[in-house]
Amino acid sequence: MYILYIDDSGSARNPNEKHFFLGGIALFERQIYHLDQALEVLVTETGLPEPQKLELHGNEILAGRKKWRQIRGRGDRRTIISDALAKISTIRGPSRLFGVVVEKTAIPDRDPVEFAFEQLCSRFDQFLSRQRHDGQDQRGLIVMDKSTRETRLQALAAEFRAGGHSWGQMKWIADVPFFVDSRATRIIQYADLVAYALWRKFECGDSEFFDVIRDRFDASGGVVHGLHHERYANSACDCPYCQTRRT
Numbered sequence: 001m002y003i004l005y006i007d008d009s010g011s012a013r014n015p016n017e018k019h020f021f022l023g024g025i026a027l028f029e030r031q032i033y034h035l036d037q038a039l040e041v042l043v044t045e046t047g048l049p050e051p052q053k054l055e056l057h058g059n060e061i062l063a064g065r066k067k068w069r070q071i072r073g074r075g076d077r078r079t080i081i082s083d084a085l086a087k088i089s090t091i092r093g094p095s096r097l098f099g100v101v102v103e104k105t106a107i108p109d110r111d112p113v114e115f116a117f118e119q120l121c122s123r124f125d126q127f128l129s130r131q132r133h134d135g136q137d138q139r140g141l142i143v144m145d146k147s148t149r150e151t152r153l154q155a156l157a158a159e160f161r162a163g164g165h166s167w168g169q170m171k172w173i174a175d176v177p178f179f180v181d182s183r184a185t186r187i188i189q190y191a192d193l194v195a196y197a198l199w200r201k202f203e204c205g206d207s208e209f210f211d212v213i214r215d216r217f218d219a220s221g222g223v224v225h226g227l228h229h230e231r232y233a234n235s236a237c238d239c240p241y242c243q244t245r246r247t
């Protein structure tokens with residue numbers, strides 16, 4: 001079984017924000033423990049009290065909110081985010097990040113949350129399909145943060161099996177998405193950091209965090225499948241999705 005943990009970033013409705021983002025990480029069941037442990041060690045090494053209660057949320061760490069205010073240097077807090085993202089290297093086997101970047105004005109007639117969710121689910125399903133071609137008879141599950149800012153995501157998850165999507169039914173995803181408390185699993189916190197890294201790069205022009213993970217998105221045959229960047233066709237972009245689709 002592969003589990004895709006996802007979280008969102010940005011606001012679909014705020015006109016001051018150009019993009020909406022979903023980020024995620026797909027782990028084979030045996031890989032979950034290793035990433036969880038690596039992140040637990042990282043929070044312990046911050047030296048902050050009660051590390052088990054520290055949540056890794058990108059915007060809180062960078063802004064120094066909540067317990068993170070005890071780490072005074074913004075540079076030190078940036079390092080925590082980068083180091084946490086780099087923990088993907090501790091899992092054995094290929095790493096498979098997923099992400100969707102939606103420039104909202106590029107799809108004016110569509111709900112960006114629905115578009116992004118469809119893209120992410122579809123790309124995860126395609127990944128599972130590819131695994132089956134390679135002899136791995138595995139199915140997948142999607143896990144989301146239950147306190148996601150976008151309540152639209154919760155509605156979409158509820159409609160997941162109802163069908164009627166323009167992109168057809170998911171073939172290899174075993175059940176409706178499950179919601180978890182982000183305090184209970186470090187992996188959903190990792191998904192938050194992936195979404196945050198996308199937000200920092202595409203909304204703020206700060207690619208420091210994205211550069212840590214840019215080669216970790218699901219790819220096959222030199223084509224990046226795990227990242228989708230919906231944008232105006234005539235705008236230049238150096239992201240792995242756009243770079244592997246140059247014509």
Ligand SMILES: [Zn+2]
Nearest residue numbers: 229237239242
């Ligand atoms: Zn791009």
